[in-house]
Amino acid sequence: EDPDKLPILIFPEGTCVNNTSVMQFKKGSFEVGGVIYPVAIKYDSKFGDAFWNSSRYSIVTYILMMMTSWAIVCDVWYLPPMRRKEGEDAIEFANRVKHEIARKGGLVDLLWDGNLKRNQVKSEWKV
Numbered sequence: 001e002d003p004d005k006l007p008i009l010i011f012p013e014g015t016c017v018n019n020t021s022v023m024q025f026k027k028g029s030f031e032v033g034g035v036i037y038p039v040a041i042k043y044d045s046k047f048g049d050a051f052w053n054s055s056r057y058s059i060v061t062y063i064l065m066m067m068t069s070w071a072i073v074c075d076v077w078y079l080p081p082m083r084r085k086e087g088e089d090a091i092e093f094a095n096r097v098k099h100e101i102a103r104k105g106g107l108v109d110l111l112w113d114g115n116l117k118r119n120q121v122k123s124e125w126k127v
Contacts, residue, residue: 007037012094018051019043021108022101025094030084038079038097040105047071077104 012025019042030036043050048069052062066072079100084093102109112125 012098017110018053019045019049021110022098022105023110024112025098027090027094030094030097031090033084036082036093036097038082038101040075040077040079040101040107042075042105042107044073044075047073050074075105079104 010029012029013023017023045051048066048071050066050072052059057065082093082097082100084090088096099109101107
């Protein structure tokens with residue numbers, strides 16, 4: 001690794017869900033090579049739910065709820081660094097990293113990309 005290059009933080013899901021699962025990762029982050037330092041984050045809704053249900057609340061209502069909640073608490077796990085294995089493509093690598101994050105956070109490892117909540121189902125996914 002080049003010590004002169006700064007690390008970058010990427011959320012490879014591209015969107016978020018309700019704190020129960022990890023969605024399919026975008027593969028671009030895993031195509032460039034290098035070491036991935038996975039981090040699992042899971043919010044604890046004991047004092048306030050950090051998830052914004054956009055079908056239920058407006059952004060203004062959500063922000064007001066966040067600003068008036070007692071606390072926003074989350075568990076954060078720093079997983080061991082991961083490297084792409086020989087012969088592993090970017091999608092396989094992304095899925096392997098996603099699986100480890102889901103396992104550590106006690107989250108469901110989803111195969112879908114999150115856009116199903118707003119778009120039509122991709123033709124290749126139809127049975």
